[in-house]
Amino acid sequence: xxxxxxxxxxxxxxxxxxxxxxxxxxxxxxxxxxxxxxxxxxxxxxxxxxxxxxxxxxxxxxxxxxxxxxxxxxxxxxxxxxxxxxxxxxxxxxxxxxxxxxxxxxxxxxxxxxxxxxxxxxxxxxxxxxxxxxxxxxxxxxxxxxxxxxxxxxxxxxxxxxxxxxxxxxxxxxxxxxxxxxxxxxxxxxxxxxxxxxxxxxxxxxxxxxxxxxxxxxxxxxxxxxxxxxxxxxxxxxxxxxx
Amino acid sequence: xxxxxxxxxxxxxxxxxxxxxxxxxxxxxxxxxxxxxxxxxxxxxxxxxxxxxxxxxxxxxxxxxxxxxxxxxxxxxxxxxxxxxxxxxxxxxxxxxxxxxxxxxxxxxxxxxxxxxxxxxxxxxxxxxxxxxxxxxxxxxxxxxxxxxxxxxxxxxxxxxxxxxxxxxxxxxxxxxxxxxxxxxxxxxxxxxxxxxxxxxxxxxxxxxxxxxxxxxxxxxxxxxxxxxxxxxxxxxxxxxxxxxxxxxxxxxxxxxxxxxxxxxxxxxxxxxxxxxxxxxxxxxxxxxxxxxxxxxxxxxxxxxxxxxxxxxxxxxxxxxxxxx
Numbered sequence: 001x002x003x004x005x006x007x008x009x010x011x012x013x014x015x016x017x018x019x020x021x022x023x024x025x026x027x028x029x030x031x032x033x034x035x036x037x038x039x040x041x042x043x044x045x046x047x048x049x050x051x052x053x054x055x056x057x058x059x060x061x062x063x064x065x066x067x068x069x070x071x072x073x074x075x076x077x078x079x080x081x082x083x084x085x086x087x088x089x090x091x092x093x094x095x096x097x098x099x100x101x102x103x104x105x106x107x108x109x110x111x112x113x114x115x116x117x118x119x120x121x122x123x124x125x126x127x128x129x130x131x132x133x134x135x136x137x138x139x140x141x142x143x144x145x146x147x148x149x150x151x152x153x154x155x156x157x158x159x160x161x162x163x164x165x166x167x168x169x170x171x172x173x174x175x176x177x178x179x180x181x182x183x184x185x186x187x188x189x190x191x192x193x194x195x196x197x198x199x200x201x202x203x204x205x206x207x208x209x210x211x212x213x214x215x216x217x218x219x220x221x222x223x224x225x226x227x228x229x230x231x232x233x234x235x236x237x238x239x240x241x242x243x
Numbered sequence: 244x245x246x247x248x249x250x251x252x253x254x255x256x257x258x259x260x261x262x263x264x265x266x267x268x269x270x271x272x273x274x275x276x277x278x279x280x281x282x283x284x285x286x287x288x289x290x291x292x293x294x295x296x297x298x299x300x301x302x303x304x305x306x307x308x309x310x311x312x313x314x315x316x317x318x319x320x321x322x323x324x325x326x327x328x329x330x331x332x333x334x335x336x337x338x339x340x341x342x343x344x345x346x347x348x349x350x351x352x353x354x355x356x357x358x359x360x361x362x363x364x365x366x367x368x369x370x371x372x373x374x375x376x377x378x379x380x381x382x383x384x385x386x387x388x389x390x391x392x393x394x395x396x397x398x399x400x401x402x403x404x405x406x407x408x409x410x411x412x413x414x415x416x417x418x419x420x421x422x423x424x425x426x427x428x429x430x431x432x433x434x435x436x437x438x439x440x441x442x443x444x445x446x447x448x449x450x451x452x453x454x455x456x457x458x459x460x461x462x463x464x465x466x467x468x469x470x471x472x473x474x475x476x477x478x479x480x481x482x483x484x485x486x487x488x489x490x491x492x493x494x495x496x497x498x499x500x501x502x503x504x505x506x507x508x509x510x511x512x513x514x515x516x517x518x519x520x521x522x523x524x525x526x527x528x529x530x531x532x533x534x535x536x537x538x539x540x541x542x543x544x545x546x547x548x549x550x551x552x553x554x555x556x557x558x559x560x561x562x563x564x565x566x567x568x
Binding site (some may be wrong): 020022059085087105108111117128129187189 | 244309310311312313315318320321322325326327328329332374390393395396397464465467469470471472475477478479480481482483484485487488489490493494495505511525542550559561563564
């Protein structure tokens with residue numbers, strides 16, 4: 001069974017919001033649209049978004065780390081929003097695992113949004129139906145596009161390649177590999193929703209330098225003691241000094 | 244959660260109507276076993292059913308204001324296999340239909356004896372409709388309660404106490420209304436109905452207090468650590484990704500200071516339980532003119548109770564919306 005999903009690498013996300021705007025741009029003009037903004041230039045602007053990037057500070061000053069955290073529908077393998085829907089407008093596609101809303105059936109009762117612990121669903125203020133990330137279902141299967149463009153809009157927009165897209169049920173896919181080998185994890189695992197989207201944790205790149213690596217141990221001039229040892233604050237490059 | 248007045252009115256109005264119908268049929272059952280005198284069927288059962296019907300239709304009408312697309316409401320009966328909301332959508336009109344028929348046979352005095360049960364108990368259409376209506380009334384209480392109790396993410400609601408509260412509080416207000424109504428149409432039954440209203444109100448006080456006690460001691464299952472998957476005791480949100488409002492900031496927050504929440508809680512604890520109980524006691528001493536006031540006050544209190552029920556529920560998605568910028 002195919003389960004399409006996003007894998008988001010928190011180690012490289014820089015919080016530029018490019019995925020947010022490109023998601024909005026594609027989906028407001030696509031079959032999910034329009035995603036209308038209300039009072040866009042007023043005091044209290046609001047609008048429908050499928051994807052948001054939030055920022056968290058981890059730790060206490062001065063030992064803090066800023067984590068940018070993109071959040072959209074996680075396309076759960078056991079989506080709690082689907083069985084509560086009274087009309088059957090919310091459904092999970094068998095063929096690729098994408099959770100979708102049929103805008104022609106939705107009555108806008110908001111019950112599915114109560115049943116989603118992640119807050120992934122929004123009521124469109126103009127159409128009065130529930131909307132959420134579609135994984136760009138109107139794009140990823142569009143054969144009129146070049147193969148490389150058949151990916152969710154947010155994935156294509158990401159300048160740091162923090163967003164990977166693929167089938168998490170295929171053990172050989174790039175997303176499965178990333179989850180397996182880079183410690184991918186789901187959000188709020190305590191609810192048993194089995195989100196298909198995964199997140200890759202922050203990673204520290206550390207390098208251990210041993211003392212004997214700082215000086216060239218096999219320098220023949222050093223063995224012969226032909227020149228005096230330079231002071232420690234002088235350059236120690238091989239082509240500059242004998243040490 | 245943000246308390247929606249459409250749902251507050253829906254649940255309190257149909258709760259009172261269900262309780263009222265149960266009270267009417269309780270009197271009929273007692274009278275059938277000759278434990279109570281038979282009241283005037285047209286005035287008591289007929290007009291009482293009409294009143295229940297009006298409450299039910301008003302509640303149903305209120306529920307439409309909750310929908311973004313009310314013209315598609317008929318679709319919501321489709322998924323009864325999985326959705327408690329869908330089940331409620333089926334049971335509510337069925338209950339309305341049975342209450343209508345029950346009122347109709349009493350209104351026009353249509354009481355042909357269909358069969359005789361052992362013990363010389365005649366069974367007429369109103370008895371069959373009454374049993375059907377009783378089953379549907381309880382089914383409706385369960386459906387309404389389960390809509391909230393089945394959401395495991397909302398720990399304040401995810402408890403059998405939610406359903407018990409819906410049954411007892413709806414029942415209390417319905418019996419209270421029946422007692423007030425009997426003061427005008429069947430004065431000989433006021434004491435009986437007021438007694439049951441007092442008993443159900445007391446049971447409601449116990450179960451509602453139990454749920455308040457339980458909810459005050461809940462430990463949230465989700466934390467910011469599980470929400471973003473970072474293991475560190477100190478995580479603070481710096482931005483939620485936007486500075487204006489969104490559906491997430493409107494639907495899941497009541498937006499009131501703690502003092503308001505506490506005030507509403509104490510108001511409903513006083514208005515739903517002790518004061519109506521005192522008025523009931525005085526009614527049982529013969530001051531039945533106070534019964535409409537007892538029902539009115541308890542209903543106001545139940546509006547506050549339902550508001551608090553929604554406001555108190557803390558949705559885990561709120562973890563993601565703690566700081567604007």
